[in-house]
Amino acid sequence: xxxxxxxxxxxxxxxxxxxxxxxxxxxxxxxxxxxxxxxxxxxxxxxxxxxxxxxxxxxxxxxxxxxxxxxxxxxxxxxxxxxxxxxxxxxxxxxxxxxxxxxxxxxxxxxxxxxxxxxxxxxxxxxxxxxxxxxxxxxxxxxxxxxxxxxxxxxxxxxxxxxxxxxxxxxxxxxxxxxxxxxxxxxxxxxxxxxxxxxxxxxxxxxxxxxxxxxxxxxxxxxxxxxxxxxxxxxxxxxxxxxxxxxxxxxxxxxxxxxxxxxxxxxxxxxxxxxxxxxxxxxxxxxxxxxxxxxxxxxxxxxxxxxxxxxxxxxxxxxxxxxxxxxxxxxxxxxxxxxxxxxxxxxxxxxxxxxxxxxxxxxxxxxxxxxxxxxxxxxxxxxxxxxxxxx
Numbered sequence: 494x495x496x497x498x499x500x501x502x503x504x505x506x507x508x509x510x511x512x513x514x515x516x517x518x519x520x521x522x523x524x525x526x527x528x529x530x531x532x533x534x535x536x537x538x539x540x541x542x543x544x545x546x547x548x549x550x551x552x553x554x555x556x557x558x559x560x561x562x563x564x565x566x567x568x569x570x571x572x573x574x575x576x577x578x579x580x581x582x583x584x585x586x587x588x589x590x591x592x593x594x595x596x597x598x599x600x601x602x603x604x605x606x607x608x609x610x611x612x613x614x615x616x617x618x619x620x621x622x623x624x625x626x627x628x629x630x631x632x633x634x635x636x637x638x639x640x641x642x643x644x645x646x647x648x649x650x651x652x653x654x655x656x657x658x659x660x661x662x663x664x665x666x667x668x669x670x671x672x673x674x675x676x677x678x679x680x681x682x683x684x685x686x687x688x689x690x691x692x693x694x695x696x697x698x699x700x701x702x703x704x705x706x707x708x709x710x711x712x713x714x715x716x717x718x719x720x721x722x723x724x725x726x727x728x729x730x731x732x733x734x735x736x737x738x739x740x741x742x743x744x745x746x747x748x749x750x751x752x753x754x755x756x757x758x759x760x761x762x763x764x765x766x767x768x769x770x771x772x773x774x775x776x777x778x779x780x781x782x783x784x785x786x787x788x789x790x791x792x793x794x795x796x797x798x799x800x801x802x803x804x805x806x807x808x809x810x811x812x813x814x815x816x817x818x819x820x821x822x823x824x825x826x827x828x829x830x831x832x833x834x835x836x837x838x839x840x841x842x843x844x845x846x847x848x849x850x851x852x853x854x855x856x857x858x859x860x861x862x863x864x865x866x867x868x869x870x871x872x873x874x875x876x877x878x879x880x881x882x883x884x
Contacts, residue, residue: 499554499566499595499598499599499742499807499808499810500808500809500810501563501564501565501566501808502565502808503565503567503568503805503808504564504565504567504568509568509571512568512572513571513572513575515548516548516572516575516576517575519544519548520575520576520579523541523544524541524576524579524580524583525579525580527540527541528579528580528849528852529846529849531705531706532580532582532705532706532852533705533846535700535701535705535706536706537660537661537706537707537708538583538706541583542586542661545583545586545587545616546615546616546619549561549562549614550572550587551587551590551591551613551614551615551616551619552594552613552614552615552616553569553572553587553591554566554569554591554594554595554742555591555594555598555610555613555614556598556610559598559606559607559610559611559613559614560610560611560614560615561594561610561613561614565804565808566742566745566804566805566807566808567801567804567805567808569746569749569804570745570746570748570749570752570800570801570804571749571801573588573746573749573750573753574749574750574752574753574756574797574800575753576753577749577750577751577752577753577754577757578753578754578756578757578760579753579757580852581704581750581753581754581853581856582704582705582706582707582856583707584746584749584750584753585657585704585707585750586657586658586707588743588746589620589621589622589657589658589662590613590619590620590621590658590662591742591746592621592622592666592739592740592742592743592746593613593620593621593622593664593665593666593739594609594610594613594614595739595742596666596684596725596735596736596738596739597609597610597613597666597686597725598610599735599738599739600684600725600726600731600735600738601686601725601726602726602727604722605686605722605723605725605727609664609686613664618663618664618688619658619661619662619663619664620658620662620663620664620665620666620688621656621657621658621659621662621665621666622656622657622665622666622736622739622743623653623656623659623665623666623667623668623687623712624636624653624668624736625653625654625655625656626638626651626652626653626654627652627654630655631865631866631869633668633682633733633736633737634677634678634679634682634733635678636651636668636669636670636682637651637652637670638650638651638652638653638667638668638669638670638714639651639669639670639671639673640669640670640671640683640685640719641671642671642721643718645720645721646718646719646720646721647669647671647685647718647719647721647723647724648716648717648718649667649669649685649687649692649693649714649716649717649718649719650714650715650716650717651669651714652696652711652712652713652714653665653667653711653712653714654696654711654712655699655709656709656710656711656712657707657708657709658707658708659695659708659709659710659711659712660695660698660708660710661708662689663688663689664686664687664688664689665687665688665712666684666685666686666687666725666736666739667684667685667686667687667712668682668683668684668685668732668733668736669682669683669685669732670682670683671683671729671730671732672729672730675730679733679734680730680733681730682730682732682733682736683724683725683729683730683731683732684724684725684726684731684732684735684736685719685723685724685725685732686719686723686725687717687719687723690717690718691717691718692714692715692716692717692718693712693713693714693717694712694713694715695710695711695712695713696710696711696712696713697710697711698710702855702858703852703855703856703857703858703859704855704856704859740817740864740865741807741813741814741817742807743864744803744814744817744818744820744821744864744865744870745800745803745804745807745817745820745821746864747821747824747825747860747863747864748796748799748800748803748817748820748821748823748824748825749800749804749824750824750828750860751796751800751821751823751824751825751826751827751828751857751860752793752796752797752800752824752827752828753828754828754831754832754853754856754857754860755789755792755793755796755824755827755828755830755831755832756793756797756831757853758789758828758831758832758834758835758850758853758854758857759786759789759790759793759831759835761835761839761848761849761850761853762785762786762789762831762834762835762838762839762850763777763786765838765839765842765850766782766786766838769840776838782838785834785837785838786838788830788834789830789831789834789835792827792830792831793827793831795823795827796820796823796824796827796828797824799816799819799820799823799824800820800824802816802820803816803817803819803820814873814877815873815874815877815878815881818865818870818871818873818874818877819870819874821860821864821865821867821870822867822870822871822874824860825857825860825861825867826861826867828853828856828857828860829857829858829860829861831857832850832853832854832856832857833854833857835850835853835854836850836851836854
């Protein structure tokens, strides 16, 4: 089991700058003009996803030896921040996919890596993470999906919910119980590479407040048969640690999304405050607005630095659940705060769908919930801090 496959050196500044510049040009040319259409209509952005595939974003963090870009988490986080500052939902399409790939790259067998990672990196096979169940969210050990060994196959039965890319994806990293009687419970959990096929069906698509255009739905397994060779790592009972190991990258991604929302809301509010006038002058000259913008700037900057700090620790191969938790907690709260303050700065116009700020407001709250609630993040931070600082 290789837990250190994600160690990456920082990119050369000029290479990173060129990459980020290409992302910015793509956002300006191809993404910004279509955001409202897809968000308001909750329409899957097929053309944009095809562009992301050609750009290599579905292989962003996958090693170059498997056809990926091999980006360090720090550069990847900056890409996510940039995209999220215009349209957060797009990043969910490739992030869920990359956590699936991360599980295979870090914990898979040599054959699993050779078979699946090049297909993940090219975007030929796209998918996501199938962990959450109707009665198991933060408490993953409470899952009820069971995988029963049957010769050289496993037979899976159960239901997953709130699965990103469930409709348009074709493969999932799926957590199930291979020993439902295990005590402690985590010892009976295993992680599988689960492509769509007979016995695996997509349930209802959820109608969401925000995070539109990306599909979130249920997955149902009814006597769904998987070859035993699809058990990640080839050993039962390792699934809980394999799944939660990938959540470090997931939380860095959610933190980066929070940064993007915070920075995007700040950008829109700053532009509007210089155009909108009251009492004979732009509202940015009123002290009340200056106080808001000052706090928003600080929130966005602190969130960015915390996120890059967590990404740097991840790139060094260090355990970073505390750093990722701090970044996720602070950046997501910054996203909510900045989007709310921007709504206040826009005033009545903030409620009009003609203005983009309402989308940032709708999208922000998800960041406090996804990849582990902020209440759980604070517990993780506290426990790790005490562990690192014994009396």
